[in-house]
Amino acid sequence: MIRVVLPAHLRTLARVDGEIKLDIEGPVTLRSVLDALEARYPMLRGTIRDHVTLKRRAFIRFFACEQDLSNESPDTLLPDTIATGAEPFLIIGAMAGG
Amino acid sequence: MSTVRVLVGTRKGAFVLTSDGKRKQWDVSGPLFTGWEMYHLKGSPADPNRIYASQTSGWFGQIIQRSDDGGKTWHQPGTPPGETMTPEGTPKGESNKFVYEGEVGKHLWYDGTPHPWEFKRVWHLEPSLTDPDTVYAGVEDAALFRSTDGGQTWHELSALRSAKGNLWQPGAGGMCLHTIMQDPNHPERIFIAISAAGVFRTDDRGKTWRPMNRGLKSQYELPDPDAEVGHCVHRIAMHPSRPNVLFMQKHWDVMRSDDAGESWHEVSGNLPTDFGFPIDVHAHEPNTVYVIPIKSDSEHIPPDGKLRVYRSRTGGNEWEPLTKGLPQRDCYVNVLRDAMAVDSLDSCGVYFGTTGGQVYASANGGDSWTAIVHDLPAVLSVEVQTLR
Numbered sequence: 493m494i495r496v497v498l499p500a501h502l503r504t505l506a507r508v509d510g511e512i513k514l515d516i517e518g519p520v521t522l523r524s525v526l527d528a529l530e531a532r533y534p535m536l537r538g539t540i541r542d543h544v545t546l547k548r549r550a551f552i553r554f555f556a557c558e559q560d561l562s563n564e565s566p567d568t569l570l571p572d573t574i575a576t577g578a579e580p581f582l583i584i585g586a587m588a589g590g
Numbered sequence: 591m592s593t594v595r596v597l598v599g600t601r602k603g604a605f606v607l608t609s610d611g612k613r614k615q616w617d618v619s620g621p622l623f624t625g626w627e628m629y630h631l632k633g634s635p636a637d638p639n640r641i642y643a644s645q646t647s648g649w650f651g652q653i654i655q656r657s658d659d660g661g662k663t664w665h666q667p668g669t670p671p672g673e674t675m676t677p678e679g680t681p682k683g684e685s686n687k688f689v690y691e692g693e694v695g696k697h698l699w700y701d702g703t704p705h706p707w708e709f710k711r712v713w714h715l716e717p718s719l720t721d722p723d724t725v726y727a728g729v730e731d732a733a734l735f736r737s738t739d740g741g742q743t744w745h746e747l748s749a750l751r752s753a754k755g756n757l758w759q760p761g762a763g764g765m766c767l768h769t770i771m772q773d774p775n776h777p778e779r780i781f782i783a784i785s786a787a788g789v790f791r792t793d794d795r796g797k798t799w800r801p802m803n804r805g806l807k808s809q810y811e812l813p814d815p816d817a818e819v820g821h822c823v824h825r826i827a828m829h830p831s832r833p834n835v836l837f838m839q840k841h842w843d844v845m846r847s848d849d850a851g852e853s854w855h856e857v858s859g860n861l862p863t864d865f866g867f868p869i870d871v872h873a874h875e876p877n878t879v880y881v882i883p884i885k886s887d888s889e890h891i892p893p894d895g896k897l898r899v900y901r902s903r904t905g906g907n908e909w910e911p912l913t914k915g916l917p918q919r920d921c922y923v924n925v926l927r928d929a930m931a932v933d934s935l936d937s938c939g940v941y942f943g944t945t946g947g948q949v950y951a952s953a954n955g956g957d958s959w960t961a962i963v964h965d966l967p968a969v970l971s972v973e974v975q976t977l978r
Contacts (some may be wrong), residue, residue: 501625501650505666534683535669539650543687581772585649 494525495580502540502583507531511580522554522573523566540583555582593935595660595975596941597641598949599628602967604643609962611935613953616962622664623655628882630714630928630971633660637722638975642741644712644727652711654685654727654741668742684743688712688727688735691748697731698759703759707731707751714928714971716770720777732758732784734796743776744757747796754801754819758787760889761822761841768927769826773833773850781836781851786811786822789838791851802851811841825927829876837879837906839867839869841925842880846906857906868930872955873938877905880932880940880956882925891922899942901956915959916950923948928971935976943969 498510503509514528516541523546530537541548546566548554557571557579572577592611593877597694598604603621622628626645634640639660642926645653649656655664655934669681699705707916709860718724723740733895735749758765766785773779783789788803801819811822822841829835838845838854842865845854863883872878879902885893892898897916900909933939943949947966950959 499649501647505650505653530683531680532622534681535666537683538652538686543684544689549649549651 493577494520494574495577496525496529497580497582498536499583499585501585502536505535505539508533513577519567520570521567522561522564524568525570525581526566532533551586551588553584553586555584556580592935593977594935594939594978595633595638596736596949596951596962596973597631597633597643597661597801597971597973598943598963598966598969599630599643599928599971600943600947600967601627601783604628604631604645605966606962607949607962613935613939616951618963619661622661626653627711628970629711630717630973632717632973633975634717634722634725635719636717638977640717640722640740642715642717642725642770644715644765646711646812652686652688652709654712654715656741660808673781675701682743686743688729688744690733691746691747695751695755697755698757700760702759704756707733710734710764711749713766713768714770716772716968719772719774726770726780728782730764730766731760732765732767732787734767734770734780734782736796741943748794749797750790750799751797753790755787757817757819758784759820760960761785764919769823771826771828771833771836774830775833779833779850781826781828783823783826783838785824786820786841788819788821788823789826789836789851802847803854804852804975805847805854806845807839807843807856808841825869827869827871831872832876835876835905837869837871839866839881841865841887844869844906853874857902857909859902859909861900861909862898862911866925867927868925868942870930870932870940872940873932873934874936875903875938875955878903878955879906881909881932881940882926888923895920897921897944897958899940899952912952912956914957915952915961926970929969931972931974933974933976939974941972941974943972945969 494514596607603624605620629644631643641657643655656667696704705707714728716726727735769783770783806821807815824839834850836847844858846857899912923944930942940952945968
């Protein structure tokens with residue numbers, strides 16, 4: 493079971509409160525987590541990564557275990573603590589502004 | 591008893607203002623979609639309970655919202671709230687999927703170099719005159735999309751970009767398709783306007799397009815002031831009873847066409863400045879036109895700190911300032927291109943919103959004005975629904 497924390501605006505779009513819990517079969521990667529998230533909450537498609545290219549949107553960041561995984565390959569395995577649900581996977585709206 | 595519903599898009603959410611036909615007491619509801627840029631909301635002429643809204647964010651991109659109950663509840667078309675399965679199966683979540691069709695191509699960038707088309711946001715949503723499920727979207731980088739399933743999926747009318755799109759270039763606000771007008775007498779005919787490319791018209795529902803910019807002169811904006819494309823058109827307007835007559839607020843110059851855009855002539859007349867953004871036409875008087883002069887393209891403030899709507903009852907050239915109820919000192923707000931609208935009550939109401947967060951209304955065709963709300967975020971768009 494994976495725990496995912498969304499930024500506030502995406503929680504509003506998905507109409508959820510707090511963390512999301514996802515069951516993922518197979519390797520736990522950025523791609524498999526986002527695939528599972530978008531399958532369950534299709535209203536989030538296009539808000540985190542591009543519909544067609546599946547590239548991360550410019551002002552989205554992926555944090556886990558105090559690491560910035562935003563620029564990792566989508567197929568990189570996430571840390572065990574994420575895969576086991578001990579730590580949440582954080583989807584963040586990047587700092588942008590003055 | 592008639593009622594009026596004013597749909598206001600702002601930099602930080604949407605607001606719905608409602609009143610009875612007297613238009614003296616207003617109920618303000620909102621913000622909806624708090625914190626998001628709400629570029630435009632517009633109701634379907636065929637079903638006033640159907641409202642489409644463009645919700646955008648630099649972080650999360652484009653969202654399309656739809657209400658089927660006059661703005662009480664909203665959802666992303668095709669993804670009902672709280673359900674991951676619909677009778678049609680798992681939702682595809684494509685209501686915010688705007689993908690250019692065919693070869694993406696390149697337009698001119700600010701520095702004159704070719705730059706590939708990149709989707710950024712929906713500036714304007716124009717519901718069909720007859721079908722609530724059909725709606726057009728004008729987007730940045732400039733293109734026209736159409737949905738025929740209530741906003742669930744979108745397809746580009748890509749022939750538009752073949753109309754010398756390689757010569758279009760962004761204005762200061764981006765290369766946006768901001769105006770979409772359907773000809774009520776010719777369902778195949780649509781006018782669109784792009785900043786900075788100009789006016790284009792299709793007579794076959796979007797299969798082919800022609801630039802309609804003859805007579806426009808952009809002496810200080812273009813190396814060839816009479817160029818076929820490249821003009822910075824800020825807004826065009828028509829009266830539905832007379833769709834061959836168009837009015838335009840260009841970057842500089844207020845223009846008029848009497849032949850459905852085939853040619854234009856200037857009608858700036860005695861305006862204190864002919865720079866501005868919105869332009870609109872009285873609901874019952876096709877020759878009565880409204881503009882809001884702004885000092886210049888480099889200053890974007892009202893001349894002399896006075897917020898004045900100018901009205902022409904002669905289809906241009908002769909303009910009178912309308913000032914009663916509007917601030918006549920120390921006013922330095924702007925009024926953006928999509929932020930003016932009229933209702934269709936017997937005494938035509940005129941509405942506009944400012945970058946200072948005021949929405950002004952006149953229930954008497956502009957003779958006098960009242961701020962029906964004072965302190966919203968900067969207003970991006972104003973639309974009005976007259977409900978009978």
